[in-house]
Amino acid sequence: MLTDSENAGLRRAVYVGLTSDPRVSSQHIHVSAERGSVTLSGYVTSNAQKEAACVATRRVKGVHQVTDTVAVAIPEGGYANGEQMEHRALLVLTSSGLGEHGRVSLGDLPLPLQRC
DSSP: OOOHHHHHHHHHHHHHHHHHOTTOOGGGEEEEEETTEEEEEEEESSHHHHHHHHHHHHTSTTOOEEEEOOEEOOOTTOOOOHHHHHHHHHHHHHHTTTTGGGOOOOSSOOOSOEEO
């Protein structure tokens, strides 16, 4: 079992891993760590950054599990046209299984919680 200072050390190590990866803009990513389990939260501006953050976190010594709750958000002052929004929605729906077989259910939508 890790102590509070060891959890804090793991958290710092993950931050170092995120900031040293040029593919990740870690400015708005928050990290929590407990006993080797790391949770990423906050937001990035692309799916590529989201995936790179997961990869960088998994590389850190002592990380056994990564839970990703990072959102992909349009930067302040940015915009997305209809085609971009449609593409993003389709990616989310198909990756969560909601868009299988060309149908979408608007019932209970899952929380944006993913295992990396």
